[in-house]
Structures are given as C-alpha cells and as structure tokens.
Amino acid sequence: MSAKLEISRRGFLEKVALAATAAAIGSRAQGAESGAFVAPKLDRIRVAVVGTGGRGGAAVHRLCNVPGVEVVALCELDEAKAKRHQQQMKAHGFREPRLFIGPEAYKALCDSGVCDVVHINTNWTSHAKIALHALTCGIHTMVEVPGVRSVDEAWEAVELAEKNRCHCMMLSNCCYDEDAMTMINAARQNVFGELVHGEGDYLHETRFVGPNSQGFRGPKREQMFSSLVALIDHTGMCYPVHALGPISLAMNINRGDRMEYLVSMGSKAYGWQELARRTYGPDAPVAKIKFEANDFNTTSIRTVKGRTIQLRQCNNVPMPYTRGNRIYGFNGMLSTRPLQVALEKRFNGGANRFMAGAELADFRAKYGSPLWREQREAAKKDNGHGGQDYLMDYRWAYCLRNGLPLDMSVYDFAAWSSIFELSERSVRNRSQACDIPDFTRGKWASAPFV
Ligand SMILES: NC(=O)c1ccc[n+]([C@@H]2O[C@H](COP(=O)([O-])OP(=O)(O)OC[C@H]3O[C@@H](n4cnc5c(N)ncnc54)[C@H](O)[C@@H]3O)[C@@H](O)[C@H]2O)c1
Structure with a gap:
C-alpha cells in the first residue's frame, strides 16, 4: 500500500x-x-x-x-x-x-x-x-x-x-483507458467519419466474489458479498458501464445523439450455482440458492441517429480477462486493447488491413490522449487499473478546480445506470425492445456538451 x-x-x-x-x-x-x-x-x-x-x-x-x-x-x-x-x-x-x-x-x-x-x-x-x-x-x-x-x-x-x-x-475508469481515450479523441475529431456502430465487451471472470472466504460464506443472504446478492433476484446486463462508457463518449451520446431503445438477451443462469455446488457439494444450502442472473448477456442499443451499440458481459465462466471497444464509421474503424486501426484512404482501399509500425505510431502520436501524455508518470505511479483510476480522479478534480464541465454528466450517469433495469426488463420479456428515457429532456439535440 x-x-x-x-x-x-x-x-x-x-x-x-x-x-x-x-x-x-x-x-x-x-x-x-x-x-x-x-x-x-x-x-x-x-x-x-x-x-x-x-x-x-x-x-x-x-x-x-x-x-x-x-x-x-x-x-x-x-x-x-x-x-x-x-x-x-x-x-x-x-x-x-x-x-x-x-x-x-x-x-x-x-x-x-x-x-x-x-x-x-x-x-x-x-x-x-x-x-x-x-x-x-x-x-x-x-x-x-x-x-x-x-x-x-x-x-x-x-x-x-x-x-x-x-x-x-x-x-x-474505463473511459480513461489509454486506448479508449485515443478512440474517443479520434472519433470526436471525425477520423472515422460518420459513426455507425460501436461495441463493448466486459468479459471478466469475477468468480472470486463467489463462494470463498471473502464473502458468500454461507446460506444466508446477509452473509454474502452484497453486490452478489443483487444477482439472486436480477438478470440482464448488470454491469454495463465498462463496455458502454467509452463508446457512449466516442459517439457523443447526450451531446448530439441519444440512446433510444435497447434489446437484451441473456443465457441461462448456471455458473454461480454450479460454483457453489462444486465448492460445497450439491446438498449444501448455499448450492440451493437460485440465481436469476444470466451468465452471458448481450445487449444491443439503437440511437436516435440510427447508430447501433452492442455490449457483451460475462463474469462467471472461466476465461482470460477481455475488456475493450470497437468503433466503426464510414471512413474506418478502431479497436482497443490492443489498439488496432484501419482507415480508408480512397474508395475501397486501405481499410482492409490494420495499421502497423510507423503508421500506427503516427496515429497514436496524433490522436493519443494529451491527458495521458501529460500525466503518464503520476498515473503509472498509482497504477490502479494501469493508471486509468488515477486519471479519472485527476480529471474530475481538475475540472472542479478550474470551473469546467466534467467529462461525464449526470445525464450520462442516468442513461448508463438505466441499462441495469431496462436490459432486465427486455431479457424477462423475450428480448422485446425497451425505450431508454431521454434524461436530458431534449437538451441532447442542441447542447454539444450537457
Ligand atoms: N471501476 C472498477 O474498476 C471497479 C472495480 C471493482 C469494484 N468496483 C465497484 O466498486 C464498488 C465496491 O466494490 P468492492 O470490490 O470494493 O467491494 P468491497 O465489499 O470490498 O467494499 C465495499 C465496502 O463498502 C462498505 N459499505 C457497504 N455499505 C456501506 C454503507 N452503507 N456505508 C459505508 N460503507 C459501506 C463495506 O463495509 C465495504 O468495506 C462496487 O460498486 C463495485 O461494482 C469497481
């Protein structure tokens, strides 16, 4: 420490x-x-x-x-x-x-x-x-x-x-990932042209919050890790922000576009209960707790301007950590972690391979985040999630000290939070579409930043 x-x-x-x-x-x-x-x-x-x-x-x-x-x-x-x-x-x-x-x-x-x-x-x-x-x-x-x-x-x-x-x-914090910031910066400078689609994955095995000595120790709800308790009664996309945040900022959601509706599909709920069965045996009371939460969730969002966003989340299947974003526009695309970029140089040319070597280095130099450039040393010294945690806190503090709007507004907070309930409603309703409220009450259309 x-x-x-x-x-x-x-x-x-x-x-x-x-x-x-x-x-x-x-x-x-x-x-x-x-x-x-x-x-x-x-x-x-x-x-x-x-x-x-x-x-x-x-x-x-x-x-x-x-x-x-x-x-x-x-x-x-x-x-x-x-x-x-x-x-x-x-x-x-x-x-x-x-x-x-x-x-x-x-x-x-x-x-x-x-x-x-x-x-x-x-x-x-x-x-x-x-x-x-x-x-x-x-x-x-x-x-x-x-x-x-x-x-x-x-x-x-x-x-x-x-x-x-x-x-x-x-x-x-994932909005301050170095690649994600490059994506947001380049997208806001129209490098990819008119954006049509974005994707986010949060495929992170977090079974350590499951049945072990840290929590979820017994059959009673109050003994369980309290975030996990939420998965007994809820399904849908319960943790959308890591996947959605960077795409939402790159697409200027709530600043010229808005998420209009979503459809969500969830797999069966198997993993948490199976883990309890394997850890404590099939007859243990804890193994009999029924979890509602889907093991794998896919949620698709359509924006008012006709763009689509696809999010995937899974936390309880053994797998390597996979978190990242892809964004697609009329001039090309970018994928994060690792950074991969393909841009069209003329019609039907150049975007069929990812940039490499000096070309990719030039792209990083041109569109890489100035915040990372300025604060890399301090970010790496703290190193929480590779430095993104420090940059997140550094940045809101900087904005408060200098009378600037924060990078993420209360409207982002509300829209991103609402995916929890709305995706659950959709999953429980055979993936029917659910409207996403306009938390800006119309301001998204006129204000570049709200
Ligand atoms: N952004 C990220 O990368 C990231 C990573 C891990 C966790 N999280 C989020 O951080 C949050 C905390 O996760 P964690 O892993 O630290 O959990 P944790 O259980 O280790 O810590 C939560 C703490 O909150 C305390 N607490 C609970 N209710 C409280 C109350 N009413 N008043 C004061 N303290 C209270 C608990 O005693 C506990 O010490 C969760 O929302 C989780 O989703 C985010």
Whole structure:
C-alpha cells in the first residue's frame, strides 16, 4: 500500500501548483460556453470516501495524491477498516480524516458540511441511497459503477443534481483507458467519419466474489458479498458501464445523439450455482440458492441517429480477462486493447488491413490522449487499473478546480445506470425492445456538451 502514499504533504502542495494544464477527454472545446453544467471553482476539494473496502481503500490512497484534493472523511460499516486507512494516511503526513461509522453514517457525513465531494465505493445495493442523499444535500457525488440500478433512481439523480446545482458522475475508469481515450479523441475529431456502430465487451471472470472466504460464506443472504446478492433476484446486463462508457463518449451520446431503445438477451443462469455446488457439494444450502442472473448477456442499443451499440458481459465462466471497444464509421474503424486501426484512404482501399509500425505510431502520436501524455508518470505511479483510476480522479478534480464541465454528466450517469433495469426488463420479456428515457429532456439535440 505504502507505495501509493509515497507523495508527501509538501509534494502534494507542490503538485497543486504545478498542474497547470490537463487535457479534456476528447478534443472538443469545453467550458461554460458549451452549455454544460459548471459548478463554482473550488481551490481545495474536500473529499469523503464512502466504503473503504477493496475499491474504496485504493481510492483513499489514490485521492491523497490527486492535486487539489484533500481526503477529509471516511465512512464505513466496519470501523477497523476505516481506522486502518485513517492511520495509514496519518503515518504518511496527511491530516487524519474524520470517521463516520455505521450503515446510516453517510447521512451524518453529508449533513456535517465537512466535504465538497462524496466518493461512493460501497456495494451496489447501497449506491442509490447514499448518492441520492448526498445530492439532496447539494454535494458533488461520484459513484462507482454500475451507478444506481433503476430508472426511477436515475431520474431522481438527474432531478436532484439539476435542482441543487451539483455534479453527479459515474466513476467510469474505463473511459480513461489509454486506448479508449485515443478512440474517443479520434472519433470526436471525425477520423472515422460518420459513426455507425460501436461495441463493448466486459468479459471478466469475477468468480472470486463467489463462494470463498471473502464473502458468500454461507446460506444466508446477509452473509454474502452484497453486490452478489443483487444477482439472486436480477438478470440482464448488470454491469454495463465498462463496455458502454467509452463508446457512449466516442459517439457523443447526450451531446448530439441519444440512446433510444435497447434489446437484451441473456443465457441461462448456471455458473454461480454450479460454483457453489462444486465448492460445497450439491446438498449444501448455499448450492440451493437460485440465481436469476444470466451468465452471458448481450445487449444491443439503437440511437436516435440510427447508430447501433452492442455490449457483451460475462463474469462467471472461466476465461482470460477481455475488456475493450470497437468503433466503426464510414471512413474506418478502431479497436482497443490492443489498439488496432484501419482507415480508408480512397474508395475501397486501405481499410482492409490494420495499421502497423510507423503508421500506427503516427496515429497514436496524433490522436493519443494529451491527458495521458501529460500525466503518464503520476498515473503509472498509482497504477490502479494501469493508471486509468488515477486519471479519472485527476480529471474530475481538475475540472472542479478550474470551473469546467466534467467529462461525464449526470445525464450520462442516468442513461448508463438505466441499462441495469431496462436490459432486465427486455431479457424477462423475450428480448422485446425497451425505450431508454431521454434524461436530458431534449437538451441532447442542441447542447454539444450537457
Ligand atoms: N471501476 C472498477 O474498476 C471497479 C472495480 C471493482 C469494484 N468496483 C465497484 O466498486 C464498488 C465496491 O466494490 P468492492 O470490490 O470494493 O467491494 P468491497 O465489499 O470490498 O467494499 C465495499 C465496502 O463498502 C462498505 N459499505 C457497504 N455499505 C456501506 C454503507 N452503507 N456505508 C459505508 N460503507 C459501506 C463495506 O463495509 C465495504 O468495506 C462496487 O460498486 C463495485 O461494482 C469497481
């Protein structure tokens, strides 16, 4: 852990002064004139981290190194866990954050006025109640994926953020993957021409959250890893953001186009139960829990402008980690992880092979993300998910400090969150189409950035 906290308090203040520029996620001009929501500038951003488990624990230490950010409070169910992070911060010369302990302690945290930003890293089942309370209090709210999980909660987030003039952002770290940022940048500069189709895969075996000593230890729901509990009663695409976020930004969804409807198809639900059977034997009570969640989900989305997006998710079949995006336009295509690009140079020429060697290097140099170029060292030092975690937090903090719109708005938050419920509805209804609400209420058509 300590490597993440290497930066001293003095170093932290120096970094604040040095971080003069930070490029936007895409190349289009940003700022108040874009019509997007901008909050009053904050010189020093007081952040409270809610949930200090695997993800939140890493966030505490990452945020300590983000210019302009001060971690002022930690909120947890488990006091020992929060205290451990508090002591580690203290040992590295940071001011001790205040602790708020208990399942409802987030209310006292939000009501206390100690923070400007609430950074939510709890399990899925508590994202909505914490986020909606923070927004009610007018606090900028950052929520781990998959955000909130119902259309009603997504609408409530939009209404509260608009009414109380605060940001609500999905902590979509995959949008800061280096290849994904190259894709977004190039697409926004029209390199691929009119876009027609995008794809995203999140094929990540996460059976470690299944029946092992970390959770899911017994037959009772409350003993289970609480995000996994959601898979007992729900099916559909429960984790769409890693696959969808980068494509949504590359296509300027909510900034000139909008997701109109989806159809979703799910395979049978076999994997989690089979894992419990293999681990504990067929007669163990845990092996008798019936999971609703489809093992493999494919969701297709059509936009108002006639583009399509295809998403695939699978988490409980043994396989190597496969996450990535592809985007297709009238001038060519790009695929991430590894970066592969094919562009047409003349009609029916050039796009039938991927760029290689110097040509690909030139493409990277021209369309690679300036944010990565500027902040690579700091991103790699933290190295959370290869550096993308740091860049995500660095970037919203930069925007808050400089009075810029965030890369991802509350409308993105709501639209991406809504896929959880809408894909489930479609799967349960023989893949019938479901409309995706226009959370911008028409603003997508006129505002380049909302
Ligand atoms: N973006 C990514 O790459 C990524 C990676 C892993 C997990 N996640 C997301 O991060 C979130 C957390 O996942 P995790 O793996 O860290 O889980 P975890 O179980 O390790 O941590 C969750 C923590 O939240 C705490 N908590 C739960 N309810 C709370 C409440 N009401 N108030 C305060 N604390 C509470 C728990 O005690 C626990 O310490 C999930 O939403 C998950 O989907 C995102």
